[in-house]
Amino acid sequence: MIRNFALVAAASLALGACGDSFDPSSIDTSTYGAGENWDNPGGDWAESHFSRLEEITPANVGELGLAWEYDLGTARVQEATPVVIDGVMYTSGNLGRVYALNAATGEELWTFLPELDMQVNRHACCDQANRGVAVADGKVMVGALDGMLYALDAETGAVEWSVDTVVDHARGYTITGAPELAGNLVVIGNAGAEYDARGYVTAYHVETGEQAWRFFTIPRDPASGEQENPELEAALETWSEDTRWDIGGGGTAWDAIVYDPEFDQVIVGTGNGGPYPQAIRSPGGGDNLYLNSLVALDRESGEMNWYFQETPQDNWDLTATQPMTLAQLDVGGEERPVILHTPKNGFFFVVDRETGYAHAANPIVRTNWADGFDVETQSFNMTMDQADYSQGPKIVYPASPGARNWYPAAYDPTRDTYFAQVLDMGNLMFLTGDPSEAEYQEKFLNAGAAIIFTSDLQAAAATLPPPLRAAIEAEDSWQWVLDQPFSSQLRAMDPLTGETKWAVDGLGWQDRFGVLATQTGLVFHGNSAGTIFARDSNTGEELWSMETGTTIMAAPMTYSVDGVQYVAVQAGWGGGGWGFVPGYSAAYNKGFTNRLLVFRLGGGEVAVPDDLPPLEPAPAPPEQLEGVTPEMIAMGNALFTENCTMCHSNQPRAPLPDLRRMQPNVHAGFDQIVREGLFVMNGMPSFGDRLSPEEVRAIHAWLISVQGPLRERELELQRRGLPLDSQSLTILSNF
Helix, strand or coil, X not given: CEEXXXXXXXXXXXXXXXXXXXXXXXXXXXXXXXXCCECCCCCCCCCCCEECCCCCCCCCHHHEEEXXXXXXXXXXXXXXCCEEECXXXXXXXXXXXXXXXECCCCCEEEEECXXXXXXXXXHCCCCCCCCCCEEECCEEEEECCCCEEEEEECCCCCEEEEEECCCCCCCCCECCCCCEEECCEXXXXXXXXXXXXXXXXXXXXXXXXXXXXXXXXXXXXXXXXCCCXXXXXXXXXCCCCCCCCCXXXXXXXXXXXXXXXXXXXXXXXXXXXXXXXXXXXXXXXXXXXCCCEEEEEECCCCCEEEEEECCCCCCXXXXXXXXXXXXXXXXXXXXXXXXXXXXXXXXXXXXXXXXXXXXXXXXXXXXXXXXXXXXXXXXXXXXXXXXXXXXXXXXXXXCCCCCCCCCCCEEECCCCEEEEEEEEECEEEEECCCHHHCCCCCCCCCCCEEXXXXXXXXXXXXXXXXXXXXXXXXXXXXXXXXXXXXXXXXXXECCCCCCEEEEEECCCCCCCCCXXXXXXXXXXXXXXXXXXXXXXXXXXXXXXXXXXCCCCCCCCEEEEECCEEEEEEEECCCCCCCCCCCCCCHHHHHCCCCEEEEEEECCECCCCCCCXXXXXXXXXXXXXXXXXXXXXXXXXXXHHHHHCCCCCCCCCCCCCCCHHHCCHHHHHCHHHHHCCCCCHHHCCCCCCCXXXXXXXXXXXXXXXXXXXXXXXXXXXXXXXXXXXXXXXXXXXXXX
């Protein structure tokens, strides 16, 4: 599980100048938490999301009000935490937009929108997310969705340099994470493991953009030649001889990169295997290093210091790419430098930053891929009989959205408490075909498994084929589904034991959010309904809240300008499952206008958007296409599910159009939109290279076939005086 590579002499793949003028001791690690400035999306050198500022306290937090707000100019996902340096706020939005604002007034100083081919939406699995910027040496660095890394002049927003980080444009690489500043280097990873990517991280010189080194996180096909990094030769032994190298393998580092100045190393969290089933990816098994691992790399050379694999033999999309926090903890009477990490897999890890040794690994949700971790042997007690779905469907805990995901946690060292939103949910997983016959789909989803979340499984079970339903109801974990399909909570936890000190229930499993903690004893967070809260750090008691009318997922942050403390949060719906908007969210009820909200003591009220107007019944569809058969409509349904549902959830309240409600002009131009890219500049990619005219015609025929019945049901609801929502449609079906 753990190996130290400190004595490895061979260099990683390194290009460009290797001279180093950065002194790691110049970073003061004796002070924990952010002060007046919030230097990076995590706040301080430890990326703790913890503040030392003292103006806002439990005694006066009730006086908080709006200082200013800024319209982000987009209806798409907002996951970034702003950076504030010397009174200027820098933050990013979807696609890799950047905003520079006066942090005291909200005055816009400049904005940046990268030029990119919107065809990139075809292989962005979880919306157009971007999680922040890095600021250093008068430059603001941001990754764009298409894989370009930009360095912008901090005063003007002009591009100083840009570099293409993608090693192979024939594969589905994107960037969704924030760049990580590591001294005189900036480090960035890529997303795309669900598609056909092979993971890596790259370090560039801040001054010039010249590449310093690149580290691949999994091996390549040995038939292609020697491995790029010497550490990959050892990793190769953990992959089977029959590995499907052509598909990519996964391991992408789409988030969770942190620089540790105490050991002058970059710690990278790596992603899931691609495809998900090991039976396809690496038939015959193996731990498949360095999937789902923490990998510590020497900042200057890119050589590996150590690794720790958090989920061996990954079959379940249980990534290790969730945000890390650096800390010092008393472990058995000895003060140790550690990483606090709560990845998708349901365990809370305390890992030594010097050695990679796991001092603790405690489950914080239900898990059935492993039922424990042995600290002495540094190994998991794997329970593959409960979680290996290669021989039949299995209900696996936790689910692929993870016990934790991209939304940051906060660590308060004064209370030794870790605050985080935690999701306890599973999913049914089963193969979608014979693993030995899996076909590689270039630059497209290669997941290889179907997933149904336990939040929906009881209802979905009735629609499944009887053999599949019988199989899942025979599972021991079926009782878990019946007892509690899911639990979503904000928790205060002890890092070394994982025990919960207090918890507050969320609105639903999609109610996910980042957290800010302060030395004065406050915890700030938002929720999907658009409320921002301040809670007592010791008890979880609500001390202040304000309705904003805009869904909040990103982590709040705090800073000070001229002695005034502000609390800021970026608000907007999106991310994984972004097309499926829950009815309890502000996005569903009030729409998708996104904004940056900044609060101070003595501020005013937030202008809450009006509720969206009632839905109108779907328009009448055109006449069905000539020559359409039931078989053609069935094919269209399947093709829509495979190609379109990632973005078009066909819900009445969603970021992108419900295609069951198309107007006549859209029906008329359907083929030009889907195959010829008529709306590419609006974000709708062309599928001309993937779908034949006959297949597009089948999709269109299916949409026409469902639009008419939808209209009739909604007209009936209207006649009965009921709102046009899913609950009313369910009521109607019972008449």
